[in-house]
Amino acid sequence: MIASARTARATVDSVASPGAEDTTVVDTVLAPLDRTPRSWMLLMLLCSAGTILWVVSVWYTVYAGIGAWGNNIPVAWAFAIINFVWWIGIGHAGTFISAFLLLLNQPWRAAVSRMAEAMTLIAVGIAGTFPLLHLGRPWFFYWLVPYPSTMGVWPNFKSALPWDVAAIGSYLLVSTMFFYLGLVPDLATARDRLTGRTRRRLYAVFALGWNGAGRQWRRQRAALKIIAAIVAALVVSVHSIVSLDFSIAQLPGWHSTLFPPYFVVGAIYSGLAMVLALAVPVRSAYELQSVITTEHLDRLARLLLTMGLLLAYCYLTELFLASQTDDARERATQLPHRPFGPFGWLYWVMLALTVGTPQLFWSARARQRPPILFGAAIAILIGMWIERFVIVVTSLAQDGLPASWSGYIPTWVDWGILAGSLSIFGLFFLLFLRFVPAAVLAEVRRERFENATGAQS
Amino acid sequence: VIVLVEFGAADEALRALKTLASLGYVHIDTHAPFPLTDEAAYAPRGSMPLAFLGFGGGLTALVAAYLVQWYANVASYPLNIGGRPADAAAAFLPTTFESICLMASLAVFGGFLIFERLPRLWQPIFDVEGFERASIDRFWLSFEVHASTTADSIAADVLPLHPLRIVLGEERE
Numbered sequence: 001m002i003a004s005a006r007t008a009r010a011t012v013d014s015v016a017s018p019g020a021e022d023t024t025v026v027d028t029v030l031a032p033l034d035r036t037p038r039s040w041m042l043l044m045l046l047c048s049a050g051t052i053l054w055v056v057s058v059w060y061t062v063y064a065g066i067g068a069w070g071n072n073i074p075v076a077w078a079f080a081i082i083n084f085v086w087w088i089g090i091g092h093a094g095t096f097i098s099a100f101l102l103l104l105n106q107p108w109r110a111a112v113s114r115m116a117e118a119m120t121l122i123a124v125g126i127a128g129t130f131p132l133l134h135l136g137r138p139w140f141f142y143w144l145v146p147y148p149s150t151m152g153v154w155p156n157f158k159s160a161l162p163w164d165v166a167a168i169g170s171y172l173l174v175s176t177m178f179f180y181l182g183l184v185p186d187l188a189t190a191r192d193r194l195t196g197r198t199r200r201r202l203y204a205v206f207a208l209g210w211n212g213a214g215r216q217w218r219r220q221r222a223a224l225k226i227i228a229a230i231v232a233a234l235v236v237s238v239h240s241i242v243s244l245d246f247s248i249a250q251l252p253g254w255h256s257t258l259f260p261p262y263f264v265v266g267a268i269y270s271g272l273a274m275v276l277a278l279a280v281p282v283r284s285a286y287e288l289q290s291v292i293t294t295e296h297l298d299r300l301a302r303l304l305l306t307m308g309l310l311l312a313y314c315y316l317t318e319l320f321l322a323s324q325t326d327d328a329r330e331r332a333t334q335l336p337h338r339p340f341g342p343f344g345w346l347y348w349v350m351l352a353l354t355v356g357t358p359q360l361f362w363s364a365r366a367r368q369r370p371p372i373l374f375g376a377a378i379a380i381l382i383g384m385w386i387e388r389f390v391i392v393v394t395s396l397a398q399d400g401l402p403a404s405w406s407g408y409i410p411t412w413v414d415w416g417i418l419a420g421s422l423s424i425f426g427l428f429f430l431l432f433l434r435f436v437p438a439a440v441l442a443e444v445r446r447e448r449f450e451n452a453t454g455a456q457s
Numbered sequence: 458v459i460v461l462v463e464f465g466a467a468d469e470a471l472r473a474l475k476t477l478a479s480l481g482y483v484h485i486d487t488h489a490p491f492p493l494t495d496e497a498a499y500a501p502r503g504s505m506p507l508a509f510l511g512f513g514g515g516l517t518a519l520v521a522a523y524l525v526q527w528y529a530n531v532a533s534y535p536l537n538i539g540g541r542p543a544d545a546a547a548a549f550l551p552t553t554f555e556s557i558c559l560m561a562s563l564a565v566f567g568g569f570l571i572f573e574r575l576p577r578l579w580q581p582i583f584d585v586e587g588f589e590r591a592s593i594d595r596f597w598l599s600f601e602v603h604a605s606t607t608a609d610s611i612a613a614d615v616l617p618l619h620p621l622r623i624v625l626g627e628e629r630e
Contacts, residue, residue, distance in 0.1 A: 023594045026490075105499075146529050154529030156536055163551040170559035177566040185592070189490060192589035208576035211583070212591050213599075214487040216573055217497035222504035223569040226511050227562050234558040241551050442491040446498055449467050449491065 025291060025448070029186075029439050030193055032286045039285065040430060047426035054420020057413045058133065066136050070410040075396045079414040080134040081245075082388040083421060085263070086270065087127035088168065088242060089384065093271020094120025095175055095235040098182075099228040107450075108299060110443030111292045114186075115282065116275045117179040118436065122428045123274070124172045126421050131164055133417070160245045167241040174234055178227050181220065184210050186437040217442075239267040246391070252333040253395035258321060262314040269307035269354075270384035276300050277377035280370045282433065291439050294368045301367035304380070308358030315355070329400050337398045338390060342407055346386050347394075353383025458606065461585060461624040462598045462615055467493060470596035473618040477598065480614055488588070488597040507568050514564025515557045522556035523549055585624055595621070 061068050071078045094116035101109035132138045144155055144165045155162040188210035191203035210216065240260035247259040276297070283292040322334035339347045357379045360366045367373070398405050432438075464470035471493060477485055492498035526549045530536060535543040570576070582588055582599075591597050602611060608625060615623055 026593060146525050152534060154534055156538070157526045157530050157552055158536075158538065158541060158545050158548040163555075166552040166555040170555040173559055174562040177562055181566060181569065185490075188592045192592045204578055205576075208570075209578045209580060210575070210592070211580055212488045212490060214489070214492070214494060214497045217489075217492040218500045219504055219507070219569055219573060221492060221498065222500040223507055223565050225500065226508055226565045230511070230558050230562050230565075234555070237551070237554055237558070241555070244551070445491040453468050453471075 025444060026189060026193060026441060028288060028291060029437050029441055029444075030190060032433055032438065033190060033194060033435060036434065037285070040434065043426065044430050047423045047430060050420055050423020051427055053416050054424055057416030057420055058129075060413055061133055061417070062138060066134065068411065068413045070408060070414050072406055072408065074399050074401075074404050074406060075393055075408040077134075077392050077396060078408060079410055079418060080130045082385065082392050083418055084127050084130035084134075085242060085388045085392075086385045087123050087130070087421065089239065089263075089267035089270045089388075090274045090381075091120045091123035091127060091171075091175075091271065092235055092239060092264070092267035093275050094118070094123075095171075095178070095231050096268045096271065097275065098178065099231045099235065102224065102228045103232060107443060107447040108296060110440040110447060111296050112275060112279055112300070112439075113443075114179075114182070114436070114440050115278060115432075115438055116271075117175065117182070118429065118432045119274060119278060120175050120271075121172070121179060122425050122432075123271075124168060124175065125428075126425055128168050128172065129421070131161070160241075160248060163241050163244065167238045171234055171238045174227065174231050178224070178231055181224055181227065182440060183436065184208055185212065185217075185220070186441045188212065189441055190437060236264055239263045251395050251399060252327065252329040253338070253391065255330070256318065256321060258314065258317055262311075262318065265307060265310045265314055266384060266387065269304070269311050270381060272300060272304050272307060273377040273380040273384070276304065276373050277381060278429065280374040280377070282438065284370065286433070286438070288439070291444060297370065297373055298364070298367045301361045301373060301376075304377075305358045305361040308355060308361075308380070312355045315351075333395060333398065338394050341394060341398055343390065343394050343397070347390050350383055350386040350390055353379050354387055357383065458602055458604055459626045460600055460602055460611055460615075461582075461588075461626065462618075462620045463587070463622040463624070464596040464598070464619075465594075465621050467491075467596055469619055470598060473615070473620070474598055476618060477600065477614065482600050482602070482614075485598055485600040488582075488591040488599065490592050490594065490596075493596060504572075506572065507565050510568040511561040511565040515561035518556040518560030519553060521560075522553040526552060581626075585626070587622075 066080075069079060071080075094113075097109050097116045098113045101113070132141050135141060143153075144162055146154055155165075157163075184207055187203050187207035191200055191207045194200055194203065240263065243259035243263035246254040247256055249255060279292055279297070279300070283289055319334055322330050325331065338344070357376050360372065360376055366376075393408050397408055462473065464473060467489065470487065470489065474485055474487065474494070487493045487497070495501070527544060530545075530549075531543045537543070587595070588597070611625075612623065
């Protein structure tokens with residue numbers, strides 16, 4: 001009684017469905033794949049314009065050299081490194097939400113984890129462009145990889161630069177696998193639910209022939225959990241390695257054993273803020289309130305508060321360590337230079353934004369008001385960018401040799417690349433929203449099923 | 458002979474799964490839009506082959522990554538920077554660790570595809586009319602019975618479970 005493949009597709013909707021499974025959640029999550037709202041088009045145009053700005057700025061950087069930036073000596077690291085650390089920090093929350101919460105069996109993550117993972121991939125990809133541009137001759141970037149060449153010259157693995165390559169490369173690839181493995185069943189749902197021959201075929205190719213067998217689910221869950229365990233270790237190591245770029249240097253304000261945990265905390269903090277900054281507008285634009293509920297936002301806000309307090313603790317530890325050292329330059333950097341030096345006002349803005357803002361979330365009402373959450377998330381993101389500015393620029397501008405102290409003024413190219421990178425992020429995120437199911441359907445539905453039947457192992 | 462039974466609701470399918478298992482049917486698989494059984498959802502015993510693959514991948518990367526760095530910076534072209542040792546184990550650690558994570562994940566991901574024989578865009582079961590709803594809102598049980606089992610005896614066991622449809626199919630490869 002096996003029907004032929006050709007007729008099967010045509011008769012999907014003719015099959016009777018008496019009092020069956022509720023598919024509203026499927027349709028809610030898949031709805032954005034079916035329409036192109038005007039606001040989406042407008043944002044797309046805006047982000048495309050910003051992307052052109054990025055192309056122009058990058059072209060000019062490559063054409064003129066990094067002298068086009070505001071960098072000088074001693075401030076040899078500036079926007080490129082600040083942006084790099086900021087973006088890669090943002091790229092940490094996706095994995096934090098997905099991997100840690102998956103391992104801890106927190107099913108509520110399913111509503112936001114897909115979006116957070118996509119954000120991670122885009123942010124890490126963008127982050128990777130900054131060190132490459134900072135190379136000065138980015139067309140030789142492949143010299144960072146140990147490939148057998150006739151020159152017989154290898155990367156110097158004692159330098160932090162190849163460490164970054166390994167860290168970011170691995171993180172990008174592992175996150176991609178993690179993202180895709182979790183996505184396959186939802187692509188299969190899209191393959192079977194959406195209309196249009198070409199579209200279904202496209203989703204069918206990416207769904208790899210998923211058939212929803214129990215055995216397949218079991219294996220997918222097992223693979224996801226193993227990769228989650230690996231990625232949980234990886235995510236902590238990536239920003240630790242990024243922080244080693246700083247702490248293996250002898251510079252006051254950088255040379256500290258505090259840096260790895262300090263950077264990881266800051267990274268997850270800014271990433272969570274970005275998740276909120278994206279989730280709030282997306283859920284209202286796509287009417288996903290039933291999937292990403294106030295409860296989800298509330299929990300994200302609690303996480304944000306926790307991370308904000310941890311970060312404040314790191315700030316205190318940094319000051320405490322400086323007070324205990326007999327390195328006079330370290331003490332000078334932490335006490336007069338950072339809060340009262342030429343960039344002192346930024347230090348206070350940073351404290352207000354990164355430590356002050358999350359204190360809002362002691363109030364349950366603030367945690368559940370989307371506009372407040374959105375505003376706070378943006379404030380924290382700006383604060384975290386300023387934090388990296390304070391770390392990078394104040395240490396360099398007033399280093400150990402007072403004769404060489406100098407200021408720092410970014411150029412239009414610096415701002416162009418920063419604004420452009422935000423636009424590229426927006427561009428790819430909009431494409432993600434348009435073509436990929438934005439919540440993990442299988443897990444959202446499993447959670448509801450468990451809540452409805454009380455089933456749990 | 459393969460028997461496919463379609464259900465309209467998850468709990469019905471789950472109940473039927475338990476009933477059929479207690480009636481002595483073996484190797485009953487489910488096809489559902491989300492992991493139906495606790496076993497499928499939480500993979501409590503995991504998948505040891507996948508874990509071993511990951512371990513193997515990590516171990517390979519441990520050796521390979523350190524070896525590449527050692528060859529590049531010690532054997533082939535030692536760089537003396539400030540008198541630091543050429544074979545700097547501590548400095549080789551970050552790259553080694555990242556490579557372990559990468560290779561272990563690649564092995565698990567690759568292992569999943571190989572064990573599940575994916576990508577396989579067409580499978581015999583996709584020919585069953587309406588099976589595509591198994592990824593949307595239908596729940597299927599599939600099990601094999603001996604060729605001598607009569608359709609009537611299967612129907613007698615399955616019909617009280619309120620299935621939407623029962624499909625019998627020959628196994629084809």
